[in-house]
Amino acid sequence: MEIAWSKTRKSFPLSDKKIIKKTLINGLGWAALILVGHVAAWFTLKSNGADRWLLPATAAAMLILAIFLNLSYQFQKWYFAVYFYDLTDDYVVIRKGPITPHEITIPYERIQDVYVDQDLLDRFFGLYDVHLSSATASSGLEAHIDGVDKVGMEGLREILLETVKNRISKAKKV
DSSP: OOOOOOHHHHHSOBOTHHHHHHHHHHHHHHHHHHHHHHHHHHHHHHHTTOGGGHHHHHHHHHHHHHHHHHHHHHHHHHHHHHOEEEEOSSEEEEEEOSSSOEEEEEEGGGOOEEEEEOOHHHHHHTOEEEEEEOSSTTHHHHOEEEEEOHHHHHHHHHHHHHHHHHHHHHHHHO
């Protein structure tokens, strides 16, 4: 799996911690689903007097969870590898998604705001998401660089804000 490098991604790389965070989120979801199924099976087996199946059912549930965690981890590594972003002279280009890639290209003149956010796990892992907003509806969902560390976030935000400011100044002079 070759990483989709760009000049910008080399300067401000995504953090590997994002893979762990996403795997953890998926793992917790699968664990909750398996736990609910396992508890239901436990009550059913207990009430039917089939207690001998409890240990194999628990082992099977743990094996299924381990398989799902491994698949999730492998998918997140793949997602991480193909995640591409670059700040070109005229545009911000963001391409993500290993199976059905989505690409968004935003001219600097269209960027209205650059903001940073963190959810609870991002804060725990020291990750930041840099969002670009424009007048289009999809910009809020698609136009963000997901999972950089603090230095990367500060660098990306500074370059983006400076470039947007310069473009607006040039447009006003014309």
